[in-house]
Amino acid sequence: MEAVRIQKIIADSGLCSRRQAETYITEGRVKVNGHPAFIGQKADPRRDIITVDGQRLNPPQKRQTLYLMLYKPRGYLTAMKDDRGRRCVTELVADLPERVYPVGRLDLNSEGLLLFTNDGDFANAMTHPSHQIPKTYRVTVHSDVTEDQQVALSTGVDLDGRMTAPAIVRVVTEEENRTVMLITISEGRNRQIRRMCEAVGLEVARLKRIAVGSLRLGMLRPGQYRMLTKDEVDALMEAARRQGGKPVKKPGRQGGGR
Numbered sequence: 001m002e003a004v005r006i007q008k009i010i011a012d013s014g015l016c017s018r019r020q021a022e023t024y025i026t027e028g029r030v031k032v033n034g035h036p037a038f039i040g041q042k043a044d045p046r047r048d049i050i051t052v053d054g055q056r057l058n059p060p061q062k063r064q065t066l067y068l069m070l071y072k073p074r075g076y077l078t079a080m081k082d083d084r085g086r087r088c089v090t091e092l093v094a095d096l097p098e099r100v101y102p103v104g105r106l107d108l109n110s111e112g113l114l115l116f117t118n119d120g121d122f123a124n125a126m127t128h129p130s131h132q133i134p135k136t137y138r139v140t141v142h143s144d145v146t147e148d149q150q151v152a153l154s155t156g157v158d159l160d161g162r163m164t165a166p167a168i169v170r171v172v173t174e175e176e177n178r179t180v181m182l183i184t185i186s187e188g189r190n191r192q193i194r195r196m197c198e199a200v201g202l203e204v205a206r207l208k209r210i211a212v213g214s215l216r217l218g219m220l221r222p223g224q225y226r227m228l229t230k231d232e233v234d235a236l237m238e239a240a241r242r243q244g245g246k247p248v249k250k251p252g253r254q255g256g257g258r
Contacts, residue, residue: 003042006030009050011120013057014099016080018120019127029053064098065119067233069215072114073222078105089114092223103127107191112137112209113217116225122233125240126212132186132243133236136211137193141202145171145179149200157199159189164196178205186243213239 010021010030022039024030030037031051043050050057070092072078077088080101089102093116103115103123117123126133150171156163165187173180183193194204210217214235220226228236 003044006032006037006041006043006050007039008120009043009045010052010057011123012045014063014101014118015052015057016101017103017123017127019124020101024052063118066096066098066100066117067119067122067228068093068096068100068116068225069212069217069220069228070114070116070225071217071220071222072106072111074109074111077108078102078114089116093225104188106209107194110194110207110209111222112207113212113215114209115212122237125237127188128240129188130243131240133213133239134184134186134211135188135209135213136182136184138206138208138210139181139183139193139197139204140206141179141181141197142205143177143179143202144174145181145202149202150181152200153183153196157196159192159195159199164189164192167196182210184211212236 006025007018007021010016010024011018015021016024021030025037025039025041028036029052032041032043033049037050045057070089072089072092075087076092077086079088080090082088086108090100093100098118100116100118101123103117103126106112106114115126125131150169154167154169156166165185168182168184170182171179172182183196185192189195193207197204208217215228215232
């Protein structure tokens with residue numbers, strides 16, 4: 001077997017995404033044959049001993065490749081585990097035959113559509129900044145929304161010295177001291193929707209992701225998940241290809257379900 005990059009080996013093991021694996025490497029949590037790993041390093045997963053936090057990765061084996069969407073409830077952390085004992089989204093998919101990890105994230109108090117997989121190439125295609133898969137959120141704020149605020153959200157606001165990319169903003173419900181908007185963005189900065197609203201003087205009461213690309217949350221209830229169809233996976237990968245302007249690897253064979 002040819003040597004491959006350490007972060008891909010970790011992602012293919014189902015431990016985490018490739019980008020998270022890169023973080024583990026830079027934090028010094030990964031070792032190859034007892035020596036600290038470095039970004040760009042390659043290894044043979046069948047010959048070399050690779051550990052993360054002192055735990056050896058299992059040698060690669062044939063496994064089901066899974067792709068699913070979960071309705072993440074509020075109050076769950078988008079993480080594999082939490083040292084403070086908080087509930088994590090992985091608890092909601094613990095009955096699956098293979099270990100999967102979340103693709104991207106939703107913050108603790110946000111809810112809605114969250115992808116999971118054990119396919120590192122799919123996860124990378126969905127989260128890499130160059131691919132810019134659009135995501136749509138239903139945003140409820142504690143006030144009216146002025147035309148100037150809507151324009152600012154649409155054209156871009158300053159976050160940490162850098163303007164956000166143009167967004168699609170549509171007001172769908174207006175009541176006294178309550179407005180519901182649909183906001184579609186193609187970036188993935190930390191807590192971006194909440195921070196955009198704060199930047200224009202709006203307080204978010206509820207934030208729900210309802211779509212990723214062409215994929216819709218649909219009738220799922222909080223805590224429920226379903227497997228993606230092959231057509232849905234292919235459509236997401238095609239969207240990543242179009243946005244990134246370069247080929248992305250086709251997803252592996254999928255299976256499993258609830």
